[in-house]
Each structure stands twice: as structure tokens, then as C-alpha cells.
Amino acid sequence: MPLSALGWRYLDKCVITGVTSMMFSKNATFSKNTFAVSVAMGLALMAASNSAFSQDLARAQGRVSDPGVRGGPAGGGAPISAADGLNENELKQFNEGKFRATELEATCETCSQIIPGTMSGESPFLNTITNSAGLGARFNGDQCSVCHSQPDIGGSGGFFVPNPVEAKRDPSKAQRPENPMFRLIPHRHGQTNKTPSFIKQYGPIREARFKFKSDGTRDGGVHQLFTVVGRDDDPGNAGCSIKQPDFETELANNNISFRIPLQLFGLGLIDTIEDQEIIKRHDASAAYRARFGVAGRTNRSDNDGTITRFGWKAQNKSLTVFAGEAYNVEMGVTNELFPQATDETDNCNVDKPHPNDVARTANNDLTNDSFFNPIHIFADWMQFTFWMRFLDAPKPVALTAQAQRGQQVFADSGCAACHTPQMVTAATTQSPSVEGKTANLYSDLLIHHMGANLADNVIQGQAGVDEFRTQPLWGVGQRLFFMHDGRTNDLVQAIREHVSPATPANPRTKLPALPASEANLSVFSYFAKNPADQQALLVFLRSL
Ligand code: HEC
Ligand code: HEC
Numbered sequence: 001m002p003l004s005a006l007g008w009r010y011l012d013k014c015v016i017t018g019v020t021s022m023m024f025s026k027n028a029t030f031s032k033n034t035f036a037v038s039v040a041m042g043l044a045l046m047a048a049s050n051s052a053f054s055q056d057l058a059r060a061q062g063r064v065s066d067p068g069v070r071g072g073p074a075g076g077g078a079p080i081s082a083a084d085g086l087n088e089n090e091l092k093q094f095n096e097g098k099f100r101a102t103e104l105e106a107t108c109e110t111c112s113q114i115i116p117g118t119m120s121g122e123s124p125f126l127n128t129i130t131n132s133a134g135l136g137a138r139f140n141g142d143q144c145s146v147c148h149s150q151p152d153i154g155g156s157g158g159f160f161v162p163n164p165v166e167a168k169r170d171p172s173k174a175q176r177p178e179n180p181m182f183r184l185i186p187h188r189h190g191q192t193n194k195t196p197s198f199i200k201q202y203g204p205i206r207e208a209r210f211k212f213k214s215d216g217t218r219d220g221g222v223h224q225l226f227t228v229v230g231r232d233d234d235p236g237n238a239g240c241s242i243k244q245p246d247f248e249t250e251l252a253n254n255n256i257s258f259r260i261p262l263q264l265f266g267l268g269l270i271d272t273i274e275d276q277e278i279i280k281r282h283d284a285s286a287a288y289r290a291r292f293g294v295a296g297r298t299n300r301s302d303n304d305g306t307i308t309r310f311g312w313k314a315q316n317k318s319l320t321v322f323a324g325e326a327y328n329v330e331m332g333v334t335n336e337l338f339p340q341a342t343d344e345t346d347n348c349n350v351d352k353p354h355p356n357d358v359a360r361t362a363n364n365d366l367t368n369d370s371f372f373n374p375i376h377i378f379a380d381w382m383q384f385t386f387w388m389r390f391l392d393a394p395k396p397v398a399l400t401a402q403a404q405r406g407q408q409v410f411a412d413s414g415c416a417a418c419h420t421p422q423m424v425t426a427a428t429t430q431s432p433s434v435e436g437k438t439a440n441l442y443s444d445l446l447i448h449h450m451g452a453n454l455a456d457n458v459i460q461g462q463a464g465v466d467e468f469r470t471q472p473l474w475g476v477g478q479r480l481f482f483m484h485d486g487r488t489n490d491l492v493q494a495i496r497e498h499v500s501p502a503t504p505a506n507p508r509t510k511l512p513a514l515p516a517s518e519a520n521l522s523v524f525s526y527f528a529k530n531p532a533d534q535q536a537l538l539v540f541l542r543s544l
Pocket of ligand 1: 101141142143144146147148206259260261262264267309310311312319322323327388
């Protein structure tokens, strides 16, 4: 796959003109010492390889390759084990939360095909029966699991059989699994949605953020791809005639940024890491980071000032907040955390309570919402949290000798300057299952300037237009697509995409002047290694 023109040309240019110019970027967070060490490192790198460096790069292109998505058992999806401290009640909460995350939404209580909260007996990968109700006028998906399924429920974005109703009648008619946003979600129950051109049949699940509003001010928000117009199971919605946004025009105007789903495995551990642990790890790596010119900073909550850590820009505070927000933003289901609908058009919200998903107070359990049944009393958004809290971390496979070599190359190349291999969760929590545990997450949970090549021109909290959270690499061995917008399915390309020079303000992309990517030196250092070492790193990553 070709490197984005920018990155590849820049790699060449650096080797010729010297890494030094790149280091004198506008990145104010570098200290003088950092500069000196980094420049020395850059020069050493050049001196060592010089023009051989670019030849190495060119040669390596053909010789190293991503081993591809790891086969074998799914490395994630199971609850934390009893041996690791999960008790029976927590397991029940996990199971109920997982079940609710696979429920298929209808738009009203009476049009759900079976009573909401009732098990349909279907495989979560072949859902056809609606057993929940609350789907909003606009949405990206109609169940959590449709976007979090790879390599198992709770993972990142995966593929689905596009014709489940037919496939259930006659399994031989099941079509090849594909991106569920291509045909399955937009047309479920007669919906008449048009699939935007950026949703490809075998491409990544994507949600769309608009960079600017039509008046030129910043937008940055999610614009849901689909509407409930045309649904054949809800007579109340017959008068609903809202339109999908004009994605093709926005696309032509370069006004859309994409985000792909993140995996949910191990998030209970990330939720339980104390701020002081994040800061301590960052401080401890100062000398190592300086060698590679890596800075990094926190994104923090405007409300309580603590470190936010979920989402591609570390924009969200907690698992619970993310669950409530995803329910409203992705599926249009209003809840106690996000009580107002993203589209309040009356005709498209007929008879729908707002908020829809709240703590249950029924006197009996006939509709699975009894105040007296502990497993039914919590609202979905809270129950999703329990599921995610107790979803076990992704399990790597045993490292072969080559993978172990790759782990060393990962450290030697400075990848670990951002992708911090380990953090330890809080020493005292309410559950031994997440208490004092080592999370092998490969992330510092901090945001970094990645430069113009990755910049999405969206600001979230302190995260600016080109800043992203170091993507945790646990589970990367079984992921289909990489980087925030899913621009590649090739690990080698994903690494190259980290590279970016400092750039002046650009009127066409509406990006301000940006510093060079903090990852430049690390990536150069990796591509300067011999092909066997480069390959070993890829094998290591696919073991995770
Ligand atoms: C239409 C697809 C889609 C659906 C449906 C969906 N998600 Fe997501 N999920 C995403 C995307 C895209 C992201 C990354 C968002 C970002 O950072 O901007 C994400 C991120 C997350 C994260 C953050 C993970 C991390 O490592 O920081 C959590 C938690 C999450 N989703 C939970 C849920 C829950 C719970 C549901 C159901 C209520 C749900 N999602 C439904 C697409 C989806
Ligand atoms: C300056 C910090 C930094 C350094 C150094 C760095 N990375 Fe990253 N890495 C990131 C960030 C930030 C992302 C997410 C980028 C985005 O959102 O598009 C990322 C994403 C990735 C991904 C994609 C994972 C996914 O699930 O999408 C891979 C693979 C990866 N890095 C590997 C590496 C390797 C290998 C190295 C060393 C050669 C490295 N990184 C060095 C910050 C860094």
C-alpha cells in the first residue's frame, strides 16, 4: 500500500536534509536538553546509515509485511476469571450487561417484537428480533455489539452477515460477512437510508464528525449517518421525514473526520488506573523519551480537573460517561446521563419517553424492569458499565523467540516512549477483580502531537487538532483496521502514518501551523533497523 504522499516524501527528505530541521519544530514542550539529546540522536541515526537509510527503507518495503489478523481463539470477550477475583454477583452483572449490549433496538415499547429485555435465543452475530426499544430519530448503529464485535463481542469494529433474516431461514443463503454499515444497519426493518460513499463494503465501520459548520465556526460533533425513516415496524413514525445529512457535499468540501470503534476489552482496568500512576510512568520515562523527542500531555476534565482517558483523543472521563454518551450519540437512546435527544423532531419521536433509559421502578418483572429484581433494576447505561468493567483484558499468545526479539525492537525504537507497556491499577477498589492489577495496555493514556498527516481538525477538551491519545496496543493482533479513521488495515502502513513534518497553516485543509509529529524519530529509528528486526516487531504486535 502506498504511504500517504506526505509521509513518504518526507521520510526521504529527512534523510537527505537531516533530521535536525524537523526537530526544531514549534513544539514548545521540548526543553533545551530534550532538543540537544534528540538532535544528537537524529544526527547519529543519519551518520550511521546516511543514504543507506533511504535504501533500507525502500528495500524493507518489499521484505517486511504485516502477518495479518491473528487466527485462533479470540483474545478477548470473556469476563475476568474467578481466579483473578471476580465474584459470582459480578459475573451475573457482566452477563446481564453483555446481553443488553447485544439487544436490538426498536423505536417504541409496543413495536419491539418481543418484550424488551427478553432473550431472543439468537446469536449476537445473527440478530433479527428486536428486544429493546428506544432507537432515536438519528443513529449510527442499533445495538452496541454491531460496532464492537471483533474478534468477539466487546471488541473493535468487525463484519456481519448482511442478510440475517434470510440466513436464519436458510443458512446456505448467508452472505459473506461485511461492514454492517454498508447494508445491514441502514436498511434494517425497511429503513430507506442511503449508504454514504465513505462506507465501503469491506472497509471499516466509521462515524462522521464535521470539522466546521456552514457559518465557518467550529463544529467537531458527530453527525449520525442514518435515520428511522421508512421503518416498517412502527406506525407511529409514519410521519417522520427527516433527511440524512448531505455527506457527499461535506466530503467534497473536506469537512468530515472519521472515527472507528475502539475495543472495550480491559477497560475496567483503564478506568481504575489512578492519575498519579499515569504521571509517575510519564516522569519515569523522561530520559528515554528525550532520546526520541517524545513529549505528551494530559487531557483533563473541565469539571473536576482529573485526567480524561477514553476515546481517540482521551476526551472522555469514565466508562460510565462513555456508555451513556454512546447510547445517545450512536443509537439515539436518551438516558439519565444524556436526557435530551440529538434530534427532537416530534414526528420521529412519537410516544417516546425522554429520557428513555432510566433506573427501573416497576412493581413486578413482567417487562423485565422490576425494582425488586437486582439484575433488572439498573438502567442499560449503568449495566453496560458493569459489563465493560468486568470484560477481561485482551490475552496475548505466548511470545515466540521472534516475537520476543520484536518486543526488544519495540523498546529500542522508542515505540514504548508513548506505548507504555504497563500500568498498575489502584491498590484499593471495591472489587478484587480490578484491584492492584497490572494492565499490559501499551499506552501512556496521554495525548501527543502527531502532525498534519493524522490531524483531524477536531478539538476535544485540551486535545487540539492534531493531538491523539496513544492508542493502546493490547488486542492489536486481532484488529482489522488501524488509526483513528481506519485509514489502513496494514500494520506497516499504520507505523508509517505516524510520520509528519512541521507544517505551515494551510488554507485548503483549514489546519493551523502544526509541529512535527512527536513519533518521527521513533519511526525513523524503526525503519533503520534491519528487515529481520522490523519483521520481528510486526510479529510481536500480532501476538498481542
Ligand atoms: C455505530 C457504531 C458504534 C456503536 C453502536 C457503539 N459504539 Fe462504542 N465506539 C464507537 C466509536 C467510533 C468509538 C470511538 C469514538 C471516539 O473516540 O470518538 C467508540 C468508543 C467506545 C468506547 C471508548 C473505548 C476506549 O478505549 O476509550 C466505549 C467505552 C464504547 N465505545 C462503548 C459503547 C457502548 C456501551 C455502546 C452501546 C451503548 C457503544 N459503544 C455503541 C462506535 C460505536
Ligand atoms: C509520539 C507517540 C507515539 C510513538 C513514539 C509511537 N506511537 Fe504508535 N500511536 C500513537 C498514537 C497517538 C496513535 C493513534 C493515532 C491515531 O489516532 O490516528 C498510535 C497508533 C499506533 C498503531 C495503530 C493501532 C490501532 O489499533 O489503530 C500502531 C500499530 C502503533 N501505533 C505502533 C507503533 C510502533 C510500532 C511504534 C514505534 C515504531 C509507535 N507506534 C510509536 C503514538 C505513538
